[in-house]
Amino acid sequence: MRGILFSLCLCLPALPASAAPSPATAKPAILYLATWPHKIDVIDLNQEKVVGQINLTTDIARQLVLSPDHKKLYASTLADNSIVTIDLATRRVTDSFSLDGGNEKNRLSGLTIDPTGRYLYAVDTLITKQIDHFDIGSPKFIVIDLSAKQITRSVDMPKDDDVPGYRSSMKLSPDGKYLYLFRDGIQVFDASTFRLVKKIDLRQPPVPDMLNLSLNLVDDPNEDPNTVTGFFNSSDPYVHREIFGVAQIDLKNLTFDLTPVGPVTTTSMSPLMLSPDHKLGYTAVVNGEQGNRITEFWVIDMATRQVIAKKQFVGRTRFNFGLSADGKKLLIYNAGYQVEVYDAKTLEMTSDIDLEGDTTSNLIVMPAGE
Incomplete structure (x- = not known):
């Protein structure tokens, strides 16, 4: 029996639509995207080109995190497991430190920042190199103090829980008191003690005929911190008919609005992105496989x-879907050397942006005008 696959994405609010300003007066529409071998491209969507590059002297950036005040960018690198701080005003690396030491390496997932901008939270798996083998540790919650440049707290994950793996997604509450862990359910931990204070098992959600709900949260600084909007796929327990729908989760009150839309006709669906006024949602879907594949x-x-x-487009074998901060442009990126830009009204491709290197990270979309 196939269960529910619930894929969530934080949506990107933007400014209300207005008459397009002239190129000379247009405010910047900045994106940040890490590319091979170890740089971060600065893209202005109004100009539809790369307007700057930030070189990382350490390694490939795998995850980018925007600071709460939108003034800094934090990059988590792959081989050396460094945390790199970038000042966005000057587009320069201002700090970098590695979490590894000796024969130990840290593998991070679910990286998220607290509201003060001082601490990064993550799920860490410690890998220790021995003479003839590697020891893989149990996943732990860790807190990285950006001022002290080290892991200052490390706490075991709950023993009765499934191993979260490398795709755990986390988010802190707006007041920084609670840490939300999203997987096949929502777990809420006290951020100071990591004590589990609430758990909602979505493998048996409070919705008739729905089973095995799982979550995948992609953090974005422009989302309402209390709400997550996304898709779910489900199958009923009787004839196993699959349907998809739109879900809205209130993270503050842990309430759910799950609305079925129709039968599943796709192989996969990208996360849902909302227009600035939240009246429209956009996604990219894949139908079929191999030679019969349609996007x-x-x-x-x-x-x-x-x-x-609906409108077909020429899709890559593997891609991510994004939306500009003003909701006017749809973005296709990763894997590849270009960001493809489509008009959100006509769904027609308008340009592609050459990155001169393969993409390696998530996409950071700055709020309109920043």
Whole structure:
């Protein structure tokens, strides 16, 4: 029996639509995206080109995290497991330190920042190199003090829980008191003690005929910190008919609004992105496999939860989907050397942005005008 696959994405609010300013007066629409071999490209979507590059002297950036004040960018690198601090005003690396030491390496997932901007939280797996083998430790919660440049707290994950693996997603509450861990359920921990204070097992969610709900949260600084909007796929326990729908989760009150949309006709769906006024949702879907593979953009009316437009596009074998901060441009990136730009109204491709290197990280979309 196939269960529910619930893929969530934090949506990117933006400014209301208005008449397009002239290129000379247009405010910047900045994106940050790490590329091979060890740089971060600065992209202005108004100019639709790379306008700067930030060189990382350590290694490939695998995850980017924006500071709460939007003034700094933190990069987690792969081989040396460093945390690199970048000042966005000067576009320069201002600090870097490695979490590894001796024969020990740290593998991080779920990296998220607290509201003060001083601490990074993550799930860490310690790998110790011995003479003839590697010892793989149990996953732990860790806190990285950016001022002290080290891991200052490390706490075992709950013993009765499944191993979270490398794709754990986490988010801190707006007041920094609670840490939310998203996997096949929502677990809420006291951020100071890591004591489990609440658990909602979504493998048996409070919705009739839905099973095995799992979550995948992609953090973004422009989202309402209390809300997550995304898709779910489900199958009923009787005839196993699969459907998909739109879900909204209130992280503050841990309440759920799950609205079925229709039968599943796709192989996979990208995370849902909302327009600035939250009236429309956008996604990219894949139908079929190999030579029969078709990729499409879908537009969803968020009031009625209905698909109101579809359009095929030439999709890569593997890609990520994004949206500009003003909601006017759809973005296709990773893997590859380009970011493809599509008009959100016509769903037609307008340009591609050459990155001169393969993408290696998540996409950071700055709020409009920053």
